[in-house]
Amino acid sequence: MAAGKDKMGRPLVVVTGLGVVTSLGAGKTDNWAKLTAGESGIRTITRFPTDGLRTRIAGTIDFLESQPCAASYSERFANLAAEEAVAQSGIAAPGGFPGPLFLAVAPIEMEWPQRFELSARAGGNDKITYSDLLRVSTQFPAYHERFLFGSVADHLADKFGTRGTPISLSTACASGATAIQLGVEAIRRGETDAALCIGTDGSINPEAVVRFSLLSALSTQNDQPHKAARPFSKNRDGFVMAEGAGALVLESYDAAKARGAKILGVLEGCGEMTDAFHRTRSSPDGKPIIGCMNVALKDAGLTPDDIDYVNAHGTSTPENDKMEYLGCANVFGERIKTLPMSSNKSMIGHTLSAAGAVEAVFSILTLQNQRMPPTINYDTPDPAIVLDVVPNKARDAKLKHVISNSFGFGGQNVSLIMGLEPAA
């Protein structure tokens, strides 16, 4: 195997910069300390009144200045994570990133505060309709740019100076992993030596909470926020919505080496497989999940026995955790009983569009530190899920290759395999 090429002869893709912000804090240092201490970032929602809502908890990021809408929160978090990643990589002066931007971002839309603002401006009709809002729309010119889907990526591209058109994407809760996959593919095609891949989500607002609530996807353990996310436990009752962003600077191994960059990890393989069974549920036979992981293993040139740790999607919904377990049991066989598999979401909640990127950052940190973050709130194991979930306490381990799973509504499945820098 030539230096700088993977087993398939493609450019080897490495990670040279990482950035993260979650409800646990800003930055890798703070996040990693709290993640491995088993702290929860889940809390009672205070950003808006929650009267009448079934779920009143979330992993909100409350230590930064407030924003008018999800687009602005998403942009703020992405900025913070990307600043950290780009600074760590040392790849370029600020504003001169030498490659494209791939941004996983929550869908952008106008929200209720803005609708109320327009409605008030339109004046007091008996009945307010969109015709009234349309009558005064031109008085709010800034909302055009703000509520275009491409605006968050455009602003990030301006700030970081990425090349070409930035790509904003969604694969629902697998989006962050897809952003990384697009970066890996671009480097493997030889189009670029570097890519900035970000996943971000700041969509904790009333309608977003209601939407997931109406699908019965959310935990309603409102009285004990820290205990609400309990992946793989018998008494799990849904996921906890959360905010966050993860950013990775990807580079070809050769380009990173040539500039003397420190290599933090290797993006060894990516897999995806779509599930056509149902909009929100996995195929009962688990084949798409199994296929997704197998495609990633093949892409990385590895076998299931090479994987030392699974960074689980682990949402804490009854359905996901069961199906992820079944899928992994099929892929890893008898080893599944002893293969460590933990869920970052037990502590940070489900960061939705950001999750794949946030958890990829944590996967690389797991490799670097040779330490596995726990699955917290694991007090009542589900007897149908026999797993080493790294219960409640972080643990050291010898880790060479980890797989991180991301599954989303719409049949989206993506798995990423990450490893350590190969010995020179």
Next chain:
Amino acid sequence: MAEGVREAWITGIGIVSCLGEGADAHWQKLNEGKIVVDTTSFAPFIVHPLAAINFDAQITKKEQRQMENWQRIGTYAAGLALDSAGVKGQKDILSRIDMIVAAGGGERDVNVDSTILTGTPHAANPAAFLNERLMSDLRPTLFLAQLSNLLAGNISISHGVTGSSRTFMGEESAGVDAVRIAYSRIAAGQSDIALVGGAHNGERPDLLMLYEFAGLSLRDKFAPVWERGGKGFALGSLGAFLVVEAREHAEARGAKPLAKLSAVVSDRANRKPGTVTASLSGLWDKVKDKVKGGTAVLSGATGADPATAEERAFFAEHADLAVRATGSYLGHGLEPQFAMNLALATVALAHGNLFPPNDSSGLEKPMTGTLDQVLVTGVGHWRGEGLALVEKVG
């Protein structure tokens, strides 16, 4: 394994719009020069309404009930494209198709919105009122009709496309980059066959509002794109999908090419004066060696200045090219516009000529001689510039 440059063929198209469905209906209407607009439903705003479509032909009733119109339009167009490529129902191929959808978000329940806006000023506790109304009035499954990636999800469910599924967001440039990435992956050997495109429901007051924030929703009187003085666009309901395939993959299954996709490039100007023209010139430089004559342009010009004026300035530097702005007929569909124009390019190439001009401003000129190549432009009304080259095979 070196990832060399492989030829990419368009082997299937699926299109629906105000002009109807399929290649023949579009070709006939474009040649007739007939304009289909609705000036009353959203007056004073003008939209191009979707033609009457029998969705049952591609989507079961049960699945249609789970969708909003933008998803029905897209799932229908995707089905037409798979039919056109001869891969509908071919499980082995469908399980390897890489799908890239360009999408915005789905329809809102305008009645729920109106109820909340009307009731809030009178509510004792406005925030509680909002929560209560949302919890009790929103259909639980509406969210699944709104999520951007759920057009792709519906295509997977209705047509069994399961290789991979990615959704790009970001208006016109999402549509350009969806095709660019699909093309690049095929050229590099990362993918053998792709389904790429999108859908747009232009008959939505919330979307009219989004563009009216910038005063860009066309109102009062219809005019073709180049005759609007840059004042904006009439939203169009349309769906467009392409099956793009590596030549060897198509040949191995005996599929005929509709056209060859020879280049797809994109860039992002900062939209300071002159930068759109410069950006298009830069993209032109990347494809000009492949431009051999018998070439026309299908422009995605929106009618919104300064972007449209600058695109026009770019065409002034290439006065030998016959240009048509399809937005005059189809309206502006944002995300799927680029795929739609690529599909119409294959239709024009099959006929070996171009439809007549529809422009009294002097930019669109009649084309004489045969048509062998089509350049497709996709200049976003706010951001993003794209250019593709489609060629006759053989």
